Amino acid sequence: xxxxxxxxxxxxxxxxxxxxxxxxxxxxxxxxxxxxxxxxxxxxxxxxxxxxxxxxxxxxxxxxxxxxxxxxxxxxxxxxxxxxxxxxxxxxxxxxxxxxxxxxxxxxxxxxxxxxxxxxxxxxxxxxxxxxxxxxxxxxxxxxxxxxxxxxxxxxxxxxxxxxxxxxxxxxxxxxxxxxxxxxxxxxxxxxxxxxxxxxxxxxxxxxxxxxxxxxxxxxxxxxxxxxxxxxxxxxxxxxxxxxxxxxxxxxxxxxxxxxxxxxxxxxxxxxxxxxxxxxxxxxxxxxxxxxxxxxxxxxxxxxxxxxxxxxxxxxxxxxxxxxxxxxxxxxxxxxxxxxxxxxxxxxxxxxxxxxxxxxxxxxxxxxxxxxxxxxxxxxxxxxxxxxxxxxxxxxxxxxxxxxxxxxxxxxxxxxxxxxxxxxxxxxxxxxxxxxxxxxxxxxxxxxxxxxxxxxxxxxxxxxxxxxxxxxxxxxxxxxxxxxxxxxxxxxxxxxxxxxxxxxxxxxxxxxxxxxxxxxxxxxxxxxxxxxxxxxxxxxxxxxxxxxxxxxxxxxxxxxxxxxx
RNA sequence: GCCCCGAUAGUUCAGUGGAUAGAACGAGCGCCUCCUAAGCGCUAGACACAGGUUCGAUUCCUGUUCGGGGCACCA
Numbered sequence: 259x260x261x262x263x264x265x266x267x268x269x270x271x272x273x274x275x276x277x278x279x280x281x282x283x284x285x286x287x288x289x290x291x292x293x294x295x296x297x298x299x300x301x302x303x304x305x306x307x308x309x310x311x312x313x314x315x316x317x318x319x320x321x322x323x324x325x326x327x328x329x330x331x332x333x334x335x336x337x338x339x340x341x342x343x344x345x346x347x348x349x350x351x352x353x354x355x356x357x358x359x360x361x362x363x364x365x366x367x368x369x370x371x372x373x374x375x376x377x378x379x380x381x382x383x384x385x386x387x388x389x390x391x392x393x394x395x396x397x398x399x400x401x402x403x404x405x406x407x408x409x410x411x412x413x414x415x416x417x418x419x420x421x422x423x424x425x426x427x428x429x430x431x432x433x434x435x436x437x438x439x440x441x442x443x444x445x446x447x448x449x450x451x452x453x454x455x456x457x458x459x460x461x462x463x464x465x466x467x468x469x470x471x472x473x474x475x476x477x478x479x480x481x482x483x484x485x486x487x488x489x490x491x492x493x494x495x496x497x498x499x500x501x502x503x504x505x506x507x508x509x510x511x512x513x514x515x516x517x518x519x520x521x522x523x524x525x526x527x528x529x530x531x532x533x534x535x536x537x538x539x540x541x542x543x544x545x546x547x548x549x550x551x552x553x554x555x556x557x558x559x560x561x562x563x564x565x566x567x568x569x570x571x572x573x574x575x576x577x578x579x580x581x582x583x584x585x586x587x588x589x590x591x592x593x594x595x596x597x598x599x600x601x602x603x604x605x606x607x608x609x610x611x612x613x614x615x616x617x618x619x620x621x622x623x624x625x626x627x628x629x630x631x632x633x634x635x636x637x638x639x640x641x642x643x644x645x646x647x648x649x650x651x652x653x654x655x656x657x658x659x660x661x662x663x664x665x666x667x668x669x670x671x672x673x674x675x676x677x678x679x680x681x682x683x684x685x686x687x688x689x690x691x692x693x694x695x696x697x698x699x700x701x702x703x704x705x706x707x708x709x710x711x712x713x714x715x716x717x718x719x720x721x722x723x724x725x726x727x728x729x730x731x732x733x734x735x736x737x738x739x740x741x742x743x744x745x746x747x748x749x750x751x752x753x754x755x756x757x758x759x760x761x762x763x764x765x766x767x768x769x770x771x772x773x774x775x776x777x778x779x780x781x782x783x784x785x786x787x788x789x790x791x792x793x794x795x796x797x798x799x800x801x802x803x804x805x806x807x808x809x810x811x812x813x814x815x816x817x818x819x820x821x822x823x
Numbered sequence: 824g825c826c827c828c829g830a831u832a833g834u835u836c837a838g839u840g841g842a843u844a845g846a847a848c849g850a851g852c853g854c855c856u857c858c859u860a861a862g863c864g865c866u867a868g869a870c871a872c873a874g875g876u877u878c879g880a881u882u883c884c885u886g887u888u889c890g891g892g893g894c895a896c897c898a
Binding site for chain 2: 309333334416418539551558565593620678681682685686687691697700704719764777822
């Protein structure tokens with residue numbers, strides 16, 4: 259039950275004319291003032307009385323019960339104190355009963371979602387900017403699954419196009435191209451295409467041939483793409499990011515459904531052949547206002563299709579898979595493009611996907627640049643972070659095996675990067691600083707994992723059995739315990755808001771706050787050495803509930819919690 | 824030039840139409856015979872600027888400045 263429900267009931271009992279929508283709950287600045295506050299400003303207008311007068315009147319009529327200990331008017335607010343033992347026991351029991359499901363509102367049960375994310379061009383090992391897309395997409399997937407949605411994750415493989423053509427040319431020259439060489443090869447290829455028109459033309463020729471279905475060329479494109487994709491997926495897998503379905507761009511080249519789209523666009527008068535024999539969509543015919551970005555080219559003069567062509571069919575294909583919601587995670591550089599696609603899709607009777615955008619990750623000295631080698635590769639970060647974490651764990655737990663050291667180190671490294679990226683709202687540029695990301699101190703993923711490890715340590719050492727639920731002697735004797743209980747119970751609401759808004763940053767920040775609240779409790783309230791068996795019991799329950807909540811929150815972020823660290 | 828995002832402490836980030844704007848890093852001072860010091864406590868420090876809406880704006884709106892992204896044959 260929500261903490262606010264008994265309060266609403268109590269007020270409505272005395273004031274039947276008050277409507278639920280008049281309530282805005284907030285938290286008083288300090289626990290001394292109360293646990294929950296209701297400001298009287300909205301009611302003041304309705305009842306034509308000063309807020310502090312109403313507060314005093316209403317507070318006087320409220321009687322304590324199981325849930326409510328007291329109601330006090332403080333200026334224009336009514337501050338409620340809750341019955342700590344009763345409410346606290348209810349919170350603990352709800353968490354332990356729900357277990358791994360604790361926090362879920364089950365808002366997505368029975369609904370299917372198709373989400374596409376990451377879809378990196380197969381040309382290099384992914385850097386942290388690309389990783390932002392993967393981590394956001396993966397966390398939204400986890401969040402929606404947690405809420406009960408049936409989610410299918412798709413990855414669009416850009417296995418053709420000019421860049422792959424150039425890469426194929428280079429691969430032909432160098433034999434046995436490896437994944438590690440691909441970035442260099444890609445940079446070289448682009449450089450040459452710029453300086454050598456003949457080389458560039460050969461790349462375009464390859465595109466025309468693959469579109470004609472030349473099997474030899476298809477094989478070459480496939481080999482280069484596959485090499486690259488496998489290398490990229492290995493890195494993403496280290497980050498706990500996974501996909502269900504891989505859709506190859508090349509499969510959509512000569513898709514008959516494109517004709518349907520072109521037909522629909524022609525019907526609206528938007529699709530025309532321009533003076534250079536290109537097939538162009540005039541988006542202003544579809545309701546697009548600005549002059550910039552008004553025209554969208556579907557086919558080159560020679561009839562070969564542009565990227566957008568295949569993407570239109572791909573979007574149609576995704577929509578036809580029967581999901582009630584289709585989503586994409588895109589960099590903000592794709593905003594205009596996605597808007598253009600949406601207009602063309604809708605004109606063709608295909609609903610546009612819902613898009614989550616993310617802004618770029620910057621480095622301290624500016625933008626990342628693949629060409630200048632100014633990037634932080636995910637693999638490099640993970641290697642360094644893992645190495646650092648390993649040294650620490652090996653020193654602290656020499657009894658554990660090498661494999662265990664490695665496993666913990668990797669979990670810590672992944673948590674460092676995932677947390678650092680996910681805690682920032684996705685529409686903001688993030689400045690990534692290698693040193694602070696590697697430090698594991700302060701507001702970091704490892705800090706939260708550390709809190710979990712401390713809880714596990716207590717549970718391991720407990721000589722009394724861990725209780726499964728609260729008993730009649732449950733009591734909350736300190737503010738530290740009570741603050742922790744209040745923090746725990748707010749998880750459900752955090753999840754609900756995050757899921758409806760398709761954001762994961764609030765989950766990350768919640769986990770951090772909860773870890774801080776737990777640590778205060780940890781320092782103030784001895785568990786095993788409390789002296790009173792009832793207090794120990796209660797605190798053990800509190801530890802279990804906190805561990806469950808932190809684990810659930812971290813799971814949504816794709817972060818695991820080691821037993822020791 | 825036009826369009827879309829953003830601007831909170833020295834730095835990196837939270838947050839809210841209402842009671843004292845939170846952390847962390849960095850700086851200074853403390854704390855391990857005590858469940859893991861990847862920790863804790865204390866001190867110093869911020870809502871870019873100007874208007875407007877409102878009983879009340881850091882939050883909503885407009886403008887300015889600064890930063891990021893985009894604007895037809897790349898994908």
